[in-house]
Amino acid sequence: MDRFDVIIIGMGVGGEAAAGRLLAAGQRVAVVERELIGGECAYWACIPSKTLLRAPEARAEAARAAGVGTPALDWPELRDYHDYMVRHLDDAAQVRGYQEQGATVIKGTARITGPGQVEAGGELLEADHVVIAAGSAPVRPDIDGLDQVPVWTNREATNVRDIPGRVLLIGGSAVGVELGQFYARMGAQVTIVQRADRLVDREDPRVGELAREALAADGVTIRTGHTASRARPAGGGAVITLDDGTETETDVVILGTGRRPVIAGLGLKAAGITPGARGEIRVDDHCRAGDGLWAIGDVTGISLFTHVAMYQGRVVASNILGRDRAASYHGIPRVIFADPETPPSASQPPRRARPASTSRRPRSPWPTRSTGPGPTSATPADTSGCSPTAAAASWPGRGRSRRWPASGSTRPRWPSAPRSPSTRCSTRSPSTPPTARPTSPRWSSSPCRERPAVTLPCAREVADLAQTTQDAAAG
Numbered sequence: 001m002d003r004f005d006v007i008i009i010g011m012g013v014g015g016e017a018a019a020g021r022l023l024a025a026g027q028r029v030a031v032v033e034r035e036l037i038g039g040e041c042a043y044w045a046c047i048p049s050k051t052l053l054r055a056p057e058a059r060a061e062a063a064r065a066a067g068v069g070t071p072a073l074d075w076p077e078l079r080d081y082h083d084y085m086v087r088h089l090d091d092a093a094q095v096r097g098y099q100e101q102g103a104t105v106i107k108g109t110a111r112i113t114g115p116g117q118v119e120a121g122g123e124l125l126e127a128d129h130v131v132i133a134a135g136s137a138p139v140r141p142d143i144d145g146l147d148q149v150p151v152w153t154n155r156e157a158t159n160v161r162d163i164p165g166r167v168l169l170i171g172g173s174a175v176g177v178e179l180g181q182f183y184a185r186m187g188a189q190v191t192i193v194q195r196a197d198r199l200v201d202r203e204d205p206r207v208g209e210l211a212r213e214a215l216a217a218d219g220v221t222i223r224t225g226h227t228a229s230r231a232r233p234a235g236g237g238a239v240i241t242l243d244d245g246t247e248t249e250t251d252v253v254i255l256g257t258g259r260r261p262v263i264a265g266l267g268l269k270a271a272g273i274t275p276g277a278r279g280e281i282r283v284d285d286h287c288r289a290g291d292g293l294w295a296i297g298d299v300t301g302i303s304l305f306t307h308v309a310m311y312q313g314r315v316v317a318s319n320i321l322g323r324d325r326a327a328s329y330h331g332i333p334r335v336i337f338a339d340p341e342t343p344p345s346a347s348q349p350p351r352r353a354r355p356a357s358t359s360r361r362p363r364s365p366w367p368t369r370s371t372g373p374g375p376t377s378a379t380p381a382d383t384s385g386c387s388p389t390a391a392a393a394s395w396p397g398r399g400r401s402r403r404w405p406a407s408g409s410t411r412p413r414w415p416s417a418p419r420s421p422s423t424r425c426s427t428r429s430p431s432t433p434p435t436a437r438p439t440s441p442r443w444s445s446s447p448c449r450e451r452p453a454v455t456l457p458c459a460r461e462v463a464d465l466a467q468t469t470q471d472a473a474a475g
């Protein structure tokens, strides 16, 4: 039986953040991943969705500026760029990178067989610490006939080959809004069905209003306060019946109906873990799930964001390394990457952001400051924009430059994360030289005072994750 200091189950962003720190500290680490190192975010969620959104956003931005012709969208080229950004769904470089850092990499499914014991890929492993970072999977709503019609989750929707003519999205949260805008701007006829009375209903009502206005301007039909009750096949597509009896024809149904923790087959019983009501692995404020047992990321059910998973990964690594570190979820920055970008107030946690149980009071209102370099701090030529300070750095999916993902040596360091939520409206110097890196801002040129108050380290954190995986690839 091979013995390690730490075994990490699942190498999405959470697992990667923990692994990076532990390896850097000289720990003997085994990482187990049954799909692709990088997890959902890198291949089927944050990275591809933001990559896809950028081209139509740039087009819309140009259309809003006097004196600029409207650029054409080139779907095959955008699709190629997307494929490049998701590494053609190939994690060989990541595997190599972790091996070069000293990790034992096992591609296979892990199952806990007892305290400190894990079976993975036909091998038995033992460790002082086991970190569960198994992520989440899409919820499939219980709709009569749904299994007989074309249904996409975020995986198919972000890896689309041909843009369908008609799309019906179930769920109007951030995922629904972002995908809805992307498909509408790529020419699809989009309908969003949302059970709640407003879009993005876990956030301040103004956020939902802004999202609604943006989507309506793109021609999206929004049916809030309704549920889809039936689906039936029709001509290769589907007819969806809503609870008020109205019917909508669509080529495909896309699910944005939430996610549930992935716990099946993990051996939670052997680990002595009883999952919470939503199937989540409950953790204390140190992300501890038991003796020598830790859980991080979506599987904890706490604020399903990349930066939260990474933060928890860092918290767990610190605790394993003997530093007493509690997590705080007091202020979770987040943003809806639609155009215009809508940042909910970071001072308010989204609903269900709290851990299932906490043994201490949170120490700090903000996630730990990121220390790693980001993709680029290229300043856009636009000088009239509202610049949430930390978001002034653009993220890797933007623009046409392919330099950053391929080389890691010249990236600037990120500015410090803000310590408290605030509105920052900065006018950037017109003399700032443009750079070869991605240059476009994520925010519109509307005046700062029209935007909800927030600073936005979220994009940076998303970029951080790509950084982690690219660094791993680079060794």
Ligand SMILES: Cc1cc2nc3c(=O)[nH]c(=O)nc-3n(C[C@H](O)[C@H](O)[C@H](O)COP(=O)(O)OP(=O)(O)OC[C@H]3O[C@@H](n4cnc5c(N)ncnc54)[C@H](O)[C@@H]3O)c2cc1C
Pocket (backbone or CB within 6 Å): 009, 010, 011, 012, 013, 014, 015, 032, 033, 034, 035, 036, 037, 038, 039, 040, 041, 042, 044, 045, 046, 047, 049, 050, 108, 109, 110, 111, 133, 134, 135, 136, 154, 158, 175, 262, 265, 266, 296, 297, 298, 299, 303, 304, 305, 306, 307, 308, 309, 337, 458, 462
């Ligand atoms: C469409 C979409 C867009 C998003 N955009 C953003 C965004 O812009 N910003 C943001 O902050 N968040 C975003 N998110 C959320 C973000 O993707 C997740 O919060 C994040 O990926 C969670 O990371 P994780 O490490 O917890 O889990 P995952 O990334 O899901 O990784 C878990 C890994 O564990 C592996 N695994 C599971 N079980 C086992 C096992 N038994 N053995 C071995 N391996 C196992 C899986 O294969 C997987 O690779 C988005 C989500 C979606 C769906």
